[in-house]
Amino acid sequence: xxxxxxxxxxxxxxxxxxxxxxxxxxxxxxxxxxxxxxxxxxxxxxxxxxxxxxxxxxxxx
Numbered sequence: 001x002x003x004x005x006x007x008x009x010x011x012x013x014x015x016x017x018x019x020x021x022x023x024x025x026x027x028x029x030x031x032x033x034x035x036x037x038x039x040x041x042x043x044x045x046x047x048x049x050x051x052x053x054x055x056x057x058x059x060x061x
Contacts (some may be wrong), residue, residue: 003037010041014048024049 010029017026027049029042 003040006037006041007044010045011048014045014050015052016048017045018049018052 014027024046027042027045029038029045031039031042033039033042
C-alpha cells in the first residue's frame, strides 16, 4: 500500500477507536520507532482519535 493510503487508514482507525470507547493506549503504532513511517502513522492515528475525544487542556497556570 502507499504511504498516503496508510496515513488515511491510520487516521480513520484512530477515529473509530475513539468512537468505540477504546483507550488511546490501544494505538498499534510505536511513537518511538526508528522508522519515520511508523511514527507518522502513530501521529495520524492520534489525530483521528483526538477529533472525537480531544485531550483535556489544563488552564491552571
